[in-house]
Amino acid sequence: MSFDKSGQLSYDDFAAWIRRYAGVIADNKQYLTDLDAAIGDADHGINMDRGFQAVLPKLDAQTPGDVGAMLKVVGSTLISTVGGASGPLYGTFFLQFGIATAGQSSVGLEQLLKGLDAAISAMQRLGKAEPGDKTLLDALIPARDALRRASEDGEQPAKALSAAVDAADEGMRATIPLVARKGRASYLGDRSAGHQDPGATSVDLLIRAARDQWAG
Amino acid sequence: MKKLINAPDRVVDEALAGMAAAHSDLIRVEPPNIVVRKDAPRRGKVGVISGGGSGHEPMHGGFVGLGMLDAACPGAVFTSPVPDQMQAATKAVDGGAGVLHIVKNYTGDIMNFDLAAQLAEAEGIQVKSVVIADDVAVKDSLYTAGRRGVGGTVLAEKIVGGCAESGANLDTVTAMCQRVQDNVRSMGMALTSCTLPSVGKPTFDLGDDEMEIGIGIHGEPGRSRMKIATADQIVEMLMTPILEDLPFKSGDRVLAFVNGMGGTPLIELYVVYNAVASMLKGKGITVARNLVGSYITSLDMAGCSISLLKLDDEMTRFWDAPVHTPALRWGL
Ligand SMILES: Nc1ncnc2c1ncn2[C@@H]1O[C@H](COP(=O)(O)OP(=O)(O)OP(=O)(O)O)[C@@H](O)[C@H]1O
Numbered sequence: 001m002s003f004d005k006s007g008q009l010s011y012d013d014f015a016a017w018i019r020r021y022a023g024v025i026a027d028n029k030q031y032l033t034d035l036d037a038a039i040g041d042a043d044h045g046i047n048m049d050r051g052f053q054a055v056l057p058k059l060d061a062q063t064p065g066d067v068g069a070m071l072k073v074v075g076s077t078l079i080s081t082v083g084g085a086s087g088p089l090y091g092t093f094f095l096q097f098g099i100a101t102a103g104q105s106s107v108g109l110e111q112l113l114k115g116l117d118a119a120i121s122a123m124q125r126l127g128k129a130e131p132g133d134k135t136l137l138d139a140l141i142p143a144r145d146a147l148r149r150a151s152e153d154g155e156q157p158a159k160a161l162s163a164a165v166d167a168a169d170e171g172m173r174a175t176i177p178l179v180a181r182k183g184r185a186s187y188l189g190d191r192s193a194g195h196q197d198p199g200a201t202s203v204d205l206l207i208r209a210a211r212d213q214w215a216g
Numbered sequence: 217m218k219k220l221i222n223a224p225d226r227v228v229d230e231a232l233a234g235m236a237a238a239h240s241d242l243i244r245v246e247p248p249n250i251v252v253r254k255d256a257p258r259r260g261k262v263g264v265i266s267g268g269g270s271g272h273e274p275m276h277g278g279f280v281g282l283g284m285l286d287a288a289c290p291g292a293v294f295t296s297p298v299p300d301q302m303q304a305a306t307k308a309v310d311g312g313a314g315v316l317h318i319v320k321n322y323t324g325d326i327m328n329f330d331l332a333a334q335l336a337e338a339e340g341i342q343v344k345s346v347v348i349a350d351d352v353a354v355k356d357s358l359y360t361a362g363r364r365g366v367g368g369t370v371l372a373e374k375i376v377g378g379c380a381e382s383g384a385n386l387d388t389v390t391a392m393c394q395r396v397q398d399n400v401r402s403m404g405m406a407l408t409s410c411t412l413p414s415v416g417k418p419t420f421d422l423g424d425d426e427m428e429i430g431i432g433i434h435g436e437p438g439r440s441r442m443k444i445a446t447a448d449q450i451v452e453m454l455m456t457p458i459l460e461d462l463p464f465k466s467g468d469r470v471l472a473f474v475n476g477m478g479g480t481p482l483i484e485l486y487v488v489y490n491a492v493a494s495m496l497k498g499k500g501i502t503v504a505r506n507l508v509g510s511y512i513t514s515l516d517m518a519g520c521s522i523s524l525l526k527l528d529d530e531m532t533r534f535w536d537a538p539v540h541t542p543a544l545r546w547g548l
């Protein structure tokens with residue numbers, strides 16, 4: 001399953017992405033929690049896993065077709081089950097992505113970017129974080145920007161996704177030296193430097209799951 | 217990890233079921249995991265709710281009852297509750313006079329309460345929120361998420377609960393909560409880490425001869441780590457930043473609250489209180505009221521926190537007002 005000849009992703013592609021990510025989160029539950037123990041409260045992997053395990057049966061119950069409707073269900077399920085900072089943020093991500101793709105049975109790069117734009121601005125309205133604050137946005141925004149550049153350069157979708165993964169990787173690693181200005185990690189002041197942000201790490205895994213699923 | 221549990225992922229649910237069974241005269245527990253005062257909603261009374269991660273017992277569920285909270289929303293251990301809980305709690309306690317949300321200043325709590333307040337307001341319930349941010353260990357600057365909500369929350373819930381019980385309207389109850397927030401300062405310390413049931417190992421490593429000053433209630437590292445000192449020296453280290461911050465001055469009347477973090481025996485809390493009381497006396501500050509015990513805990517962490525609230529007559533009256541909850545009871 002991946003992009004079709006006209007560069008479109010189907011409902012099944014999106015559902016497979018979410019399922020794959022649920023598996024990735026389960027596999028990395030401990031890793032994400034350990035990262036959060038260093039600069040937060042040791043629950044990020046547990047929070048995310050609780051949410052995505054709740055998403056799986058909702059996906060099974062969903063009538064295939066409308067990509068946006070499915071993503072909205074993912075978002076509201078996360079808001080209702082995750083808690084913490086990541087629940088409202090990831091929930092808002094999928095909810096806004098779903099609103100931007102409502103009624104569509106296939107989604108191309110252009111709509112993907114529109115969805116990401118809507119999702120990121122809503123997450124910033126809610127969490128009031130800026131790039132460089134050492135949050136999940138530090139992986140998400142560079143990934144979106146790289147995807148846009150590649151798409152504008154006329155790259156194939158698969159190539160564009162790889163560029164997004166590279167940018168997310170880089171953004172995630174770039175959180176290591178940063179001093180956190182948002183979230184729990186900010187309580188540490190300078191002591192938050194030297195640790196990778198857990199949220200940026202789970203976002204990196206999200207972008208990777210998309211690349212692996214759609215362009216693997 | 218040695219804990220009295222059946223399974224890590226059942227701890228919160230089973231503890232809530234246990235609370236409901238133990239205190240059925242005061243509270244009821246309803247889906248989606250909310251603790252509600254037995255006789256809620258009370259017609260014409262402002263509802264007061266709070267919530268936050270579990271693991272801080274008796275806060276908040278233990279403070280539901282007459283004269284304190286109308287409902288509490290416990291999240292997973294150390295994780296903010298979800299908006300559905302606050303929305304349900306708001307509906308369950310609304311007696312037509314509106315509902316106050318007492319929110320501790322953590323990013324997750326702020327965002328989840330925010331989403332819930334929007335949902336409740338969309339259903340026609342008037343909601344106000346006050347954020348408690350009393351931990352002086354955190355620098356209050358534009359470059360942090362701001363001070364954490366800690367011990368002051370317990371005092372706010374009692375005083376605001378008394379105010380709401382007296383029949384005050386939503387604006388008055390909200391202003392009272394803000395007044396407590398504006399006049400309370402706290403700081404804590406840890407002798408040991410805590411262990412989350414779901415993690416199974418200590419959140420951080422602290423040597424046998426070390427302590428952490430300025431610890432948060434989730435084991436967030438504090439201001440500094442150092443060699444263990446005497447109780448008197450530790451009290452000095454916690455009290456100095458607290459006293460300087462408000463600042464508290466000679467002639468002030470205060471409520472002094474010495475809180476245990478969960479793993480410290482009461483005998484040590486009294487040693488701490490003794491040092492607090494004599495230090496305040498030396499500064500000409502009158503301890504008009506006090507509270508000593510483990511009320512806002514951090515699972516099995518050993519350590520304590522100190523909160524000082526500068527009292528006025530009205531706050532004192534609402535502190536003294538009758539309260540009957542699983543964890544606090546006086547006046548009836
Ligand atoms: N204001 C914010 N904007 C964007 N992302 C944020 C913000 N605050 C925190 N985050 C992200 O959330 C991640 C932590 O998520 P987690 O699931 O551990 O929630 P939490 O902060 O521990 O919540 P809680 O305190 O309720 O447990 C951080 O690594 C960071 O990437």
Ligand SMILES: [Mg+2]
Nearest residue numbers: 040041043044
């Ligand atoms: Mg966390």
